[in-house]
Amino acid sequence: MLQRAGLALRMQQFVEAERLAAEVLKASRTNAAAISILAQALIAQRRGEEAIAPLEKAVRRGDDPGLETLLAGALSEAGRAEEAVERLRRTTERRPPFLPAFQELAGQLAMAARIAEAIAVIDGAIGLAPGVVELRLDMSRLHLYGNDRRKARAVLTEAREIAPGRSDVYTALGRLLFLDGEYQAATDTFRHALALNPDDAMTRADLAACLFEMGERTAAEACLRLAYGGRNHMLGRTSRALVGTSRGRFFLRPSALTKFLQSKPA
Structure with missing residues (x-):
């Protein structure tokens, strides 16, 4: 059932993913994978506030940066943007780094028109993981949001050299x-x-x-x-x-x- 829930989520069948994940949680209330799928399905349906409580419980039980990042996404969806940003800043301080938290933080800052801060976040992530091309793609998009095509081109040129395939x-x-x-x-x-x-x-x-x-x-x-x-x-x-x-x-x-x-x- 958990595999079916994950497949439904990947197929963007969010109502079905929510239903299946909830069924798994009836039998195993602390199943982190089911909580993650449920939260993603709720956030995709613009029901982030409903995802906050199960995510907070899961975060208190364990040490999972993925669930922390999802919780920040749910908080943002529920209109608690500053709380989400502060939580993400703490998650980005983890070592080894959890790169999706950097990307989520930069995305939330960009949505708030805080482009310079978002660029600084991704720049820090690139310093920690210089070979991850997705970060450079994120950086190029942020420079475009800031209407700096020259810097965006420079970043993409570097990315092409790193990953020619x-x-x-x-x-x-x-x-x-x-x-x-x-x-x-x-x-x-x-x-x-x-x-x-x-x-x-x-x-x-x-x-x-x-x-x-x-x-x-x-x-x-x-x-x-x-x-x-x-x-x-x-x-x-x-x-x-x-x-x-x-x-x-x-x-x-x-x-x-x-x-x-x-x-x-x-």
């Missing part, structure tokens, strides 16, 4: 190059990302936008059709690539857009 690093760097109008460099970067991960439809849509800006309409439209691939959830992203570029297309009806994406090129 990570397609998400190339995708993030390509999007930054696109924002700066460096379409050829962005195109090359997106193509490298797709060589590493050919099934990434979002990156393929980004590549199509670059090709449109460079005037390569035929290649862009072919790329966009591949990105769409009959997947309805990609309709919004592909339509933005068409409408949001200077050499794209505009459709008055969604049905006309869908027909265009499904058609074969002349």
Whole structure:
């Protein structure tokens, strides 16, 4: 049942995950894994206040930084932001470091528009774990929130050198190059990302936008059709690539857009 609860959580079936985790806790009230799943499901449903009590009990019973971090998330969801931040600051003082606590703290500070503090938190985490690429991706996003593209690019360039096989690093760097109008460099970067991960439809849509800006309409439209691939959830992203570029297309009806994406090129 615990495995089913975890699977439901990963599938974003939060009501089912909550139900199954609650069933496990009826038989074993101190099951930390079930408490974690229950709390995550409640927070995802914007019911963080309900997760606070079981998490506080679990935290008092044991020494689990993961549950402490979840408790901070529940406190924040319940509107107790400062209490959440203080708890996370204490968790980040643990050694060995628990990196998700740094990421959660930086995220909460960023949501409160405390970007400089959030950057300092992630900078400290990078100092403790310089090889963790996810931290550099977090740092690049924070610099973008602060409208400092130069620093964001520098961080992503470092991340690319550390992890040349990570397609998400190339995708993030390509999007930054696109924002700066460096379409050829962005195109090359997106193509490298797709060589590493050919099934990434979002990156393929980004590549199509670059090709449109460079005037390569035929290649862009072919790329966009591949990105769409009959997947309805990609309709919004592909339509933005068409409408949001200077050499794209505009459709008055969604049905006309869908027909265009499904058609074969002349």
